[in-house]
Amino acid sequence: MRTISTIAATNTTTATIAAVRNLGILAHVDAGKTTVTERILYLTGTTHKRGEVHDGTTVTDFDPQERDRGITIFAAAVSCAWDGHRINLIDTPGHVDFADEVERSLRVLDGAVAVFDAVAGVEPQSESVWRQAERHGVPRIAFVNKLDRAGADLDTALASIRERLHPLPLAVQLPIGAEDAFTGVVDLLHLRALTWPDGQADMRQGPVPAHLADEATARRRALEENVAELHPGALEEFCSRGTLSAATLAAALRDLTRTGEAVVVLCGSAYRNRGIEPLLDAVAAYLPSPLDVPPVRGARTTTDTTEEQRAPDPQQPFTALAFKVNAAPTGRLTYLRIYAGTLHRGDTVLDTTTGRTERVARILRVMADRHTETDHALAGDIVAVIGPKAARVGATLCTPTRPILLEAPVSAEPVVTVAVEARHTADTDKLATALARLTEEDPSLRLRTDPETGQRTLSGLGELHLEVAVEKIRRDNGIDAVAGRPQVALRERLVEGVSGFVYRHAKQDGGAGQFAHLVLDVQPIQPVQPDQSAHPTRHDTTEEDFVFTSTVTGGRVPREYVHAVEAGCRDALAEGPLTGHPVTGVAVTLTDGATHPKDSSELAFRTAARLALREALRTGRLHLLEPLAQVNATVPEDALGTVLGDLAARRGHVQATTTAGTGTGTAQVTALVPLVELFGYATRLRSRTQGRGTFTTRPAGYAPAPTA
Template sequence: MAKLTQIRNIGIIAHIDAGKTTVTERMLYVSGMKHRVGRVDSGTTDTDDDAEEQERGITIYSACVKLKWGDYDINLLDTPGHVDFTAEVERCLRVLDGAVVVFSAREGVEAQSETVWRQANKYGVPRIVFINKLDREGADFYAVLDDIGPRLDATPVAIQIPVGIGPAHTSNPFRGTIDLIERKFLQFDPQSEGKQVQIQDVPEEMVDDVEVYREQLLETLYGFSNDLMERAMNEQEITPDMIRAAIRESCIRGEIQPVMCGSALHGIGVQPVLDAVGHFLPSPLDRPPVTGIDPKKPDVIISRKPDLSEPMCGLVFKILPAKTGDNYWIRLYSGSLKQNSRGYVPNRDKKENVAQLWQLHASKKERDGQIESVGAGDIVCVIGPRFAITGDTICDTREIIELPSITFADTVISMAIEPENTAEKKKLSETLEMFKRQDPTFDAKENEETGQTLISGMGELHLEVIQHRLTRDFGLKVKFYKPRVNYRETIGGKAEVVGVCNRQLGATQMFARVKISIEPLEDPSATAIVLDNCPPDGGLPDQFRPIVIDELKNRLEGGGHIAGFPLSGLRVRVLGAEAAEEGSDDVAFRIAASDAFEQGLKQAGPVLLEPLMRLEITTPDDYMGDIVGDLQQRRAIIAKTESRGMMTTIIAHAPLKELFGYSSAIRSLSQGRAGASMEPHGYHAAPAEDAANFSF
């Protein structure tokens, strides 16, 4: 078991194409974990080991690698940058202690950069920043550094600056970095692919710049470190070790983000990032104890420290189905987990076998990596469990705790599929169930009437990857239909109604009345809620209160009036009721509550909601007019435009329905020179003609 102070659980997160996987490859290479550098373009990287990833040159699935750097044992998770696979980032950040955020020096802070930064904020994950691709045409380290603060509400602090910038053929190419803490020039030997680092004095022409940026670093630290402030006021020496200690404390508290620079493709600047992971990012001991509840006493908060003497608890954050037994990726928070032991999953009320423990390498179990036990703070692959799903807790059978689960975004796009023959039907059903276990943002539901299955995901690319896996990896003969948007329904106004049950059932006269109000919430995409506002003297007997609430909740889950789409953005209140001495029972009150709900929906006016996407488009000025014109035709609202050097960035909000095939369209409009990314931006009312296409 690794020492807790030496463990670092970190993730590499960024916008697509910022260079996350290349950074990971270089880290594996310089740490001695592999002898040759894999390349994304050649499909030879360790972490992008899926055929789809290698073909597309992008990361789709998060991968975990272990490496040793000096005294540190690092569990490193490489995550996707495409918004369709944002669940992979979400699940990783939930279990990580720190993160390295990668930005491209040319594109800077992009849409998905903001998304992953927000996700890191949500889980309170300390992070360091690596500005990559400084050898590219149009790279600008200082512009990106200046952009991070206002765009991400962050406090970036440069601890390195580049020497030169741009490609080798320019007059002042990027050729190394200057460490502002030690005041040293670091050059990375190209013959060893950057493995050998030469430490030299700062070039004379950069001495003044180094002092300016070092002073900025210290000025920022004075605001967070009383010790440094006192030493500065007393004109005492401030050593590099003191600076590193102050950076570490402030970084772990989330007050600052140390910024570094380099070019991972050419092996420049990667070793200092690994040094920074050890120096500045937290060990499990630096993070607060995890808290959870006892499922039998939900009001009791329980905490677990990262200590071997504490009862065992961990969180399942990823499941990879396999023929030899599903691989469960678990972050252990306390105690120790041993091979051939038993654990308890409170979420499912099931005991689970822990048959085997394996170290992870990418998405596979590491060869010769089977281990006897694993301690608090580590990440491990477990074989044996059968019932747990992503986000479930596994804990000691005698000391039960349920940790907060992982929440994922709702799907926004669906596609109908059906097997070509009955022989394929069972195989398809089993495969889709496996996908659902693996990917929490994928869903599949079969329509018994049509024989079709509706698969849902986070975007066109997500469904395309699923489609390829079904046909290529599993050899299924399946018909695919055009993707469709996942609409929702809400109401346009308020209504107050009385639902009645007044029926003769045999010799019994059934009777009940239920009075409710129904009104829209401010956010149309918010979860619909039912409230019991009926006073004690409101005529609703206590034994029927849960019946009425349950029926109204069932009706909410049953969908709306327009086409049975899920209901959201509305509040239902129970205001009163009336019961008779005879004939008022559970069934009568269910019928009355259902009748009230039906009337309320009609009177309040059903509204169809469509998913809205936030688009961020970066384009040369020459194509701006054509792109804006195309956006207007797609019912987009342009929220903001801003110039970044020779490029213009457009932020727009557009309905998902109008954005099918948009990545191809924008390439065509700009001769391949513009790029776009999108992420969900809530729901808004769909045009009346769209609602008219569905039958009431």
């Protein structure tokens, strides 16, 4: 029987977890994510000076490259307190080359704040990170930033959210003033004005300005009607009373945020310190705590797929996921999201992924590049630990006697490759160690050594991604590393197959021999092309890259040999017959075969399948594919013709050009361009637009590469 003190302690712990908010800041490049984060840290008393991106004084953009480039590159975790809540916040990158950092962060978050530019609305990378959050089931609220800019308009931003992201945007604020005259917002739930006078840090509350009273009342009524249509409890009160109380409205907005049926929208100007306090209140009010999230699920071990689940309870067996590793020469930090149980300093934990046990020497509360030591951490916490030596990104750490294996974040496939070597021979071994450490920190980077030349190649998600990686090697390790010209990751796609391909593998060189007889049907998988009008030759790789089936009957090929045939086929697809690049879009059917009573084995059938599929692919017909990128450029209207001509010269296919309604004398260009043609494009665009042009890219599938 539990004592009163035990019950009280349990209730206190539950209340502590209920007050936690694990959230990420998501947005397109330059929408103001880092500035929002800096203002949150300042207002919560975590920092005593407002950091500025342009001054290189931000807390979360602490890496020298981030400060030099003025962009977020690495996801940074910070912790702060607001109104009795502890907020664990991760500032994520906005550039597409670092989308894997966003993916790993979203895997461990309970909620997110999506930041939008009040002029541009939903931008391409905004849409991408929104879809990533949607895929992980992470509830979001929106913050329309930069309302003090020329051309800023809340209603236009709301329309772009509705049209491009599709949830119903529920604006709970109305701006007071526009552009330079923006001074605050009307809180539609409580019908009050919140203002931030110039030169004063404190928020002031007051009555709604007379000239906005009618509009505020109308918008409050529209908000009530929209909420009542979506929420049964709110509908009941609305029908009985004809209106909704602020408490009912807030509760309904919380429920709709969690289910994703609608998104609460707030607004402000982070740079001018306007709108951050209500945003923090909304984080506490609408985003879920760890207790509101369903129990985490996983398999028992790598071999035992029996499902286990762990609730966010400190009394449950310890369960955590490693989502970030900082393998610095001075020490190895492993960042954990604790889903269940309690972790104490000195505990021994099991890495279910590798089967190794590790000792946790120290537990750290993280503040970007600074840390505060603590004795323990509870379910719902995000902390860093020192001690585990082999845990990689995606590893599950748990109580050794109660193993569980959580699903790891999936890394995107790299599309750009560079050769990396040390300028001085004496640094060769140091370079190898630095590259290994780098790929340990960032799983989206792939390291490979060419078996013929011995040259090391590094593959990543874009040109900037690799630039940052090589510069990190130079700065952190003092190595004069040299990178070759980037090369794109090509693919070979089967377009015409072969049926009834017969292959007989017989090898006898003393002792036990090898024998396998196979009959294969090798056919292409038709690519999915959802938008043929956008690019007539585009191949989207949303279908399965390889499908294997067996129609053999009568035991002519035993089951264990069938698995070996599938493995051999996968081996063959790693290097295609055209250029040695991976082959995609292949369906293989094993239709017949034969065995030898003594010489057949799994090895023989795997070898036979590899050789057979290679021969079959040479018999069929393949196309060489190159990766495409969707380019979204913002350029001056007077330079539009020059920019379009340059894109055409780069084999680009322009999808859309918009000049009307931007209000800034600029044009928006969207085009599909082969990725190989974009190397060095940033410099060319700046020179053709007198430094005023900017662009972003994102992956857009594959298309046939031109023949020589």
